[in-house]
Amino acid sequence: MRKREDAIVIGLIGLCHALSHFYQLVLAPLFPLMKESLGISYAALGLVLTVFYVFSALPQPAAGFIVDRYGGRNVLMGGLALQVAGVFLISVSPSYTLLVIGAALAGLGNSVYHPADFAILNAKVEEKRLGYAFSSHGITGSLGFAVAPLFSGTLGAALGWRASVLIAAAAGFAVLVLLVLNARRLWAPRHAETRRAPLQVGILFAPAVLMCFAYFAIYSAGLAGLQGFTVSALTLRFGVAATFAAIALTAYMVGSASGQLLGGFIATRTQRHDRVAAIGLSGSAASMLLVALGALPPEGLPVAFAFAGFSVGATAPSRDLIVRASTPPGATGRVYGFVYSGLDVGALAVPVFYGWLVDHHYLSAVFYTVSGLTALAVLTVLSLPARRREAPA
DSSP states (O other), X not given: OHHHHHHHHHHHHHHHHHHHHHHHHSSGGGHHHHHHHHTOOHXXXXXXXXXXXXXXXXXXXXXXXXXXXXXXXXXXXXXXXXXXXXXXXXXXXXXXXXXXXXXXXXHHHHTTHHHHHHHHHHHXXXXXXXXXXXXXXXXXXXXXXXXXXXXXXXXHHXXXXXXXXXXXXXXXXXXXXXXXXXXHHHOOOOOHHHHHSOOOSGGGGSHHHHXXXXXXXXXXXXXXXXXXXXXXXXXXXXXXXXXXXXXXXXXXXXXHHHHHHHHHHHHTTOSOHHHHHHHHHHHHHHHHHHXXXXXXXXXXXXXXXXXXXXXXXXXXXXXHHHHHHTOOTTOHHHHHHHHHHHHHHHHHTSHHHHHHHHHTTXXXXXXXXXXXXXXXXXXXXXXXXXXXXXXXX
């Protein structure tokens, strides 16, 4: 019975995480259509992504404190409701201003997922199944990324970008209804530490936590270029169709999910998680360098992207074990909220820059930047003070 309940909780949280990643990538394949429809530049569309990530990153540490104090269930459902409302507003926006407001609402909703997800999983899933829970959480996120470009690219071409985004909002509403129907399963009592003491912020400045934050920020700055501008850059640089470029991006995300599946087995058989991460990141950086150099024929692009995604995905379970080893009891929401806000900080810093590169046809520079940032993340991982610690049982 407990195994079945754990599976349901893992499935519900995984579905929410998939939706979070899906919404982060659902707009980018529609940029060529949105540019023509609204008469705006790629840099302006990049600013929309920046707004999303600003409103996702800044409140995320606060969301972690709220989760530690009040629990993750209601915070998760409230965040999903905000995100659905923001995506719906984007779909009906008659102006650029409302487009930006919708992105802000969606980003605010997105800020709750990591602290709420990990707090619920740690509280509700039996210890012996936490490894599977973490692996499932990462894989579903990558699958959300994988589905998004095909979903929006296909529906956008057939029905237009507004209809595509509206259907995406409807999918989120359906998941929200599912959460409400299963609310009892997601409730968990607060940790004793959060009842006995005020929520201190000092833990966030521990060296291990800060270095994990830096890793996420640098890695995410590279990933943002892939998510936001792969379709635009590949169509202009290699002359391929937008649907083919979307397939290459999907190959990256599917490769990432596959890599995370293997990474779960690797993480259980090594204590040097920093080495796992360094090798995977290096492989991904090398693959993106080949794309930047134009060393591959167009038909080889999906293979290069799949390899890059697989290499990075294999590092994810080791990464999560490092973060968990740095998290004291009762601080799950705070630490995960702060550390994972690095993903948004890195992502918000670069979309306008990537958009400027595409506007000025510096197309190879998009992939040089992605490769360079991924390689830089290797140095951050090797500096992690937690790399020789064994994760708690």
